[in-house]
Amino acid sequence: MPSGLFHENYSNDERIFQTLWVKGWLWVFILFLFFGFPFIVSDLNKILRFNVLHTAILTGIFVIGAHGINILTGYTGQISLGHGAFMAVGAYTSAILMTKAGFPFILSLPCAGLLTAAVGMVFGVPSLRLRGLYLCIATLASQFIIEFTIRRWTGLTGGTQGMFVPYAAIGGFVFDNDKKFYYLVLVLAIATTAFTKNLFRTKPGRAFIAVRDRYFAAELIGVNLFKYRILSFGISSFLAGIAGALWAHYIALIIYEQFTIHLSIKYLAIVIIGGLGSVLGGIFGSIFYVGLEQLLEVMSKELSTSFPLFITYFVSIKEIMFGLIIILFLVFEPDGLAARWRTVKAYWKLWPFSY
Amino acid sequence: MGERFYHTIGWILLASFVGVLAYLCTLNPTKFLELSLYGLVLGSIYALVALGFALIYKSTSILNLAQGEFLMVGAYICLSLILQFQIHFIWAFFITLLFSIFLGLAVERLVLRPLIGEPIISVIMVTIALSSILKGMVIMFWGNDIRPFPKDIPFLAGNPFPVFGVPMAPIYIWSFGLAILFLLLFAVFFKLSRTGIAMRATASNQQVSQSMGISVKKVFAISWCVAAVVSSVGGIILGYISGVGITLSFFGLKVFPAVILGGLDSILGAIIGGVTIGLLENYSGGYLDHIIPAVKEVFPFVVLVIILFIKPYGLFGKEEIERV
Numbered sequence: 001m002p003s004g005l006f007h008e009n010y011s012n013d014e015r016i017f018q019t020l021w022v023k024g025w026l027w028v029f030i031l032f033l034f035f036g037f038p039f040i041v042s043d044l045n046k047i048l049r050f051n052v053l054h055t056a057i058l059t060g061i062f063v064i065g066a067h068g069i070n071i072l073t074g075y076t077g078q079i080s081l082g083h084g085a086f087m088a089v090g091a092y093t094s095a096i097l098m099t100k101a102g103f104p105f106i107l108s109l110p111c112a113g114l115l116t117a118a119v120g121m122v123f124g125v126p127s128l129r130l131r132g133l134y135l136c137i138a139t140l141a142s143q144f145i146i147e148f149t150i151r152r153w154t155g156l157t158g159g160t161q162g163m164f165v166p167y168a169a170i171g172g173f174v175f176d177n178d179k180k181f182y183y184l185v186l187v188l189a190i191a192t193t194a195f196t197k198n199l200f201r202t203k204p205g206r207a208f209i210a211v212r213d214r215y216f217a218a219e220l221i222g223v224n225l226f227k228y229r230i231l232s233f234g235i236s237s238f239l240a241g242i243a244g245a246l247w248a249h250y251i252a253l254i255i256y257e258q259f260t261i262h263l264s265i266k267y268l269a270i271v272i273i274g275g276l277g278s279v280l281g282g283i284f285g286s287i288f289y290v291g292l293e294q295l296l297e298v299m300s301k302e303l304s305t306s307f308p309l310f311i312t313y314f315v316s317i318k319e320i321m322f323g324l325i326i327i328l329f330l331v332f333e334p335d336g337l338a339a340r341w342r343t344v345k346a347y348w349k350l351w352p353f354s355y
Numbered sequence: 356m357g358e359r360f361y362h363t364i365g366w367i368l369l370a371s372f373v374g375v376l377a378y379l380c381t382l383n384p385t386k387f388l389e390l391s392l393y394g395l396v397l398g399s400i401y402a403l404v405a406l407g408f409a410l411i412y413k414s415t416s417i418l419n420l421a422q423g424e425f426l427m428v429g430a431y432i433c434l435s436l437i438l439q440f441q442i443h444f445i446w447a448f449f450i451t452l453l454f455s456i457f458l459g460l461a462v463e464r465l466v467l468r469p470l471i472g473e474p475i476i477s478v479i480m481v482t483i484a485l486s487s488i489l490k491g492m493v494i495m496f497w498g499n500d501i502r503p504f505p506k507d508i509p510f511l512a513g514n515p516f517p518v519f520g521v522p523m524a525p526i527y528i529w530s531f532g533l534a535i536l537f538l539l540l541f542a543v544f545f546k547l548s549r550t551g552i553a554m555r556a557t558a559s560n561q562q563v564s565q566s567m568g569i570s571v572k573k574v575f576a577i578s579w580c581v582a583a584v585v586s587s588v589g590g591i592i593l594g595y596i597s598g599v600g601i602t603l604s605f606f607g608l609k610v611f612p613a614v615i616l617g618g619l620d621s622i623l624g625a626i627i628g629g630v631t632i633g634l635l636e637n638y639s640g641g642y643l644d645h646i647i648p649a650v651k652e653v654f655p656f657v658v659l660v661i662i663l664f665i666k667p668y669g670l671f672g673k674e675e676i677e678r679v
Contacts, residue, residue, distance in 0.1 A: 079476050126660065129667040132475055133418045133619065137611050138663050141656040144608075148653035261608075265483050272480055315499075319491030326484035330477050331469050 016197060033186055038179055049302075050294045053178045059290045060185035061246050062270060066282035067196045068239030069267045074277035075200065076232040077212030078127060082120075082139035083240050084263030085146035088256065090116040090241025091248035092150060092157050095165040100156075105168045105249070112245035113238040119146070120237025127229040143261050150256045162255030165248045181250055188246065192239060197279045199235070208232050212277070269322070273329050275336025284337040296321065365665040379642060389521045390641040391634060396527045398633020399534035404589040404606065405613040405625035406541060407582030413558040413620045414578040417467060417478050421486035422586055423607015428489055429455050429587025430594030430603055431497050434504060451587050459583030463576050490604060501600035530592040537588055538626060541581065545622070550577060558620070612659035618672020627670065632658065 007013040017023035037056070044052040069083050094112035097103040103111065123142035127135050150157045157163060168175040168184060175181045199205040207228045210218035219225045248254045266289070274285025300314045333340060380387040404422060411419045432454055436447035466485055470478055515522035545551040556564040557574040565571050586607070593603060613632040617624020632655050640651035662669065 073476065079479060126663045126667075130663060133412075133479075134615070134663065134667060136418070136475075136479065137615055138660060140608065140611060141659045141663075144653055144656045145660070152648065265487075268476075268480060268483070272476070276476065313495055316491040316493075316495035319487050319494065321491075323484040323487035323489075323491065326480055326487075327466060330473070330481050330484075334473065334477060 014201060016201075030190065034183075038182060048298070050298045051178075053182055055290055055294050057178060057182050057185050057250060059286050060182075060189040061243050061250065062267075062286035062290055063189045063283050064185075064192045064246070065240050065243035065267055066270045066274065066286050067192050067279065068236045068243065070271045070274075070276065070279070070282045071196060071199065071208070071239070072232050072236035073268065074271055074275075074281065075205070075212060076208040076229065076236075077215070078124075078229060078232065079132075079136040079268075080139045080233075080236070081136055081261065081264050081268070082123060082142040082146070083237075083267045084259045084261060084265075085143040086116050086120050086237040086240035087244030087247065087263065088146060088150055088254075088259030089119050089237075090244030091165075091254050091259070092163075092244075093241065094245035095163055095248050095254060096156060098166050099163070104170075106170050109168075109242065109245050113241040116241025116244065117234040117238035120233045120240070121230050124230050124233030127233070128226045140261075143264055147256055147260060150259075157256070160256070162253055165252050165254060167252070168246075168249040175249070185246060185250075188242065192242070193279060193283065196282075200279075204228060204231055209277075269326050271336075272326065273336055275338030278336070278338040280341060281336050281338035284341065288337060292321075292325070293318075361665050368661070368665070376638070379638075385520070386641065388519060390637045392518060392521050392523065393527065394634035394637030395630065396523075396531045396534075396633070397637060398630035399531050399538075400589050400592055400629075401610055401613045401633045402626040402629025403534045403537055403585050404610045405617070405629040406538065406622060407585040408610055408614050409617070409619065409622050409625035410554075410578050411582045412614070413622065414554055415467070415575050417482065418475075418619075419582065420479060420482040421462075421489060421607070422582065422610060423604035424486040424489035424493075425455065425458065425583050425586035426590035426593070426607055427493060427599075427601065427603040428458065428590070429583075430590035430599045431493055433587070433591045434502060434594060434599050435497070437505060438502075448591060451591065452584050455583035455587040456580045459579035459581070460576055462583075463579040467575070467579070468572075486604065486607075490601065494601065499601065501598040501602070503598045504595045526592075526595055530596070533588065533592065537585060541585070541622075550574075554578065609655055612655035612662075615659050615669055616662050618669025620673050621669065621671035624669055624671035 017026070038053070041053045041056075065083065065087060068086075069080060072078050072080050090112040093115045094105075094108045097108040097111055098105065123139060126138040130138060151159055153159070154161075168181070173180075175184050200209065207218070207223045208231075210221075210223050211225060211228055211232075215225055244259070247258075251258075270285035270289045271282060272285070273288055274283065275281030296314075296318055300317075304314075329336065376387075404426060407425075408419060408422050411417055429451055433447050433451040436442045436450055437444060440447075442450070462485060466481055467478075470481055515524050516528060517523075518528065545555060553564065553569045554574050554577060556567070556569055557571055561571055564574075589606070590603060593606060609632075610629070613628040614625050615628070616631060617626070617628030635658055636651050636655055639654035643650045643654070
């Protein structure tokens with residue numbers, strides 16, 4: 001184990017994996033996710049008393065979406081309250097392309113991402129002249145406008161009835177059960193994570209961070225604010241669209257009510273809990289949030305047998321818990337779980353010589 | 356594309372809009388008058404809630420996304436005071452106002468003050484979290500269904516009263532009067548009272564006013580109180596008109612277009628924006644509904660996006676001068 005890091009040149013410093021050790025552990029973890037986790041799920045189900053595979057799939061989908069909003073909000077500093085609607089665009093695009101236009105899944109998924117990116121970029125255009133709170137309100141407007149369009153365009157989206165979504169399939173292989181779908185989500189989540197991690201080692205990625213930290217100074221040294229803000233909106237909503245499409249294919253029935261402002265808020269909460277501007281943050285936030293939701297559900301099931309009244313209060317308790325967790329995180333751990341992870345890691349890295 | 360380009364577009368849009376309205380007015384004057392009157396009433400409620408919103412933003416630079424929940428809590432409290440404690444409407448109204456003062460104080464002290472100086476997103480998220488908590492509490496205490504106000508309150512119930520030949524239920528006239536009364540009250544408060552002047556001073560420059568001996572903390576607290584009070588008034592009025600339910604909280608989000616139109620940090624702008632958005636919502640409901648059903652739900656937001664394109668800081672908003 002290294003007791004400290006010594007960089008002798010810049011390329012060393014910019015490496016994603018600072019030590020071979022980290023890389024090794026990551027591979028072990030990925031291999032576990034591929035070959036270990038799906039096989040111990042049934043045991044975990046018994047211990048945790050909720051559907052672990054289902055939770056893992058949801059987490060994976062949220063990880064993709066959370067990376068999306070993290071690129072926009074955490075790295076570029078543009079608060080978005082419209083990601084729920086962007087996910088809806090992806091979900092409905094993929095569903096409509098498959099059912100009405102007969103696209104195969106392998107084409108409809110990227111198309112969903114691209115269309116969502118286009119929609120996101122259109123709603124990102126006000127960022128040319130807006131920033132901070134005003135932009136936040138513009139994205140809020142996009143949320144309501146998209147939601148309204150989906151609800152009222154009954155011919156295309158099924159309106160308030162929702163629409164059925166066929167299973168995802170590549171070639172002849174149909175992802176018709178949780179286990180198969182788990183692998184699909186896992187591959188995409190890993191790919192997204194790798195993409196996001198690497199994005200911030202490229203020119204656009206660095207420009208995003210410059211825009212976030214000091215946009216005015218960034219503009220003065222030649223970063224085209226508008227271009228990079230729009231690009232950030234595009235990449236971010238592309239990922240939201242992919243996440244939305246995956247979700248649609250997983251739950252098989254989509255209604256506009258699944259993509260309200262609450263979903264947008266949930267996403268913001270996830271990146272705040274995990275840590276804004278940190279790739280690990282999106283992952284931690286998703287795991288924490290989805291896990292917590294499942295735990296609450298289990299708790300309500302357990303408690304409702306002994307306290308039947310509990311179930312009537314469940315919705316309200318969930319709301320209150322959600323609010324409390326955000327407030328507690330903001331007050332006590334504003335940098336999120338990722339920061340906590342870093343401190344823990346730093347402690348162990350140098351242990352027992354931490355001075 | 357300079358500023359002039361946007362201004363030209365703005366003027367063209369405004370002119371064509373006024374033209375369309377004038378045409379519609381000549382087409383069917385009674386319908387137009389009716390829509391305008393109801394729009395004014397709705398707009399005055401918007402203005403009232405927007406006032407609280409703009410006030411908080413102006414003095415504390417916080418975007419309060421929990422405004423709608425303040426409104427909802429106010430309506431629920433008033434309703435249960437009437438129904439469960441059999442208190443007369445007038446007294447229930449005043450007790451609710453008293454309660455919202457405490458709510459505003461508590462929120463400011465417990466939630467917002469620890470976050471002074473944190474980045475925008477934290478502050479926005481904290482108000483979102485607050486809205487979630489308030490909503491959860493309301494569901495816990497009052498359940499999920501929509502409850503109507505009792506309809507036997509003497510001066511609010513009664514026969515429709517003709518205004519310019521348009522019959523209007525007394526509640527609309529009362530709510531318009533009440534909204535105007537509160538707006539005037541606060542206008543006088545800001546213009547003349549010591550506290551009001553201190554608040555305006557804080558809004559224009561926090562540091563200077565602090566060094567002049569104004570307690571900025573107190574000003575923050577008062578801003579939240581005022582915001583909670585005006586939202587409660589709005590909530591009670593809206594609750595009386597359309598029933599008290601969780602959906603009331605949505606009204607808080609619909610106030611955004613109003614404050615953006617006027618400019619986030621302008622109180623006069625909030626009032627003008629509120630009335631304008633109320634009118635626009637009603638016109639769109641009256642004239643566009645057969646083309647796109649229920650368009651009035653989303654029309655204010657479409658207007659919002661257009662305004663943001665043309666005049667990003669609203670009609671009266673302060674343009675930020677930026678330095679590195």
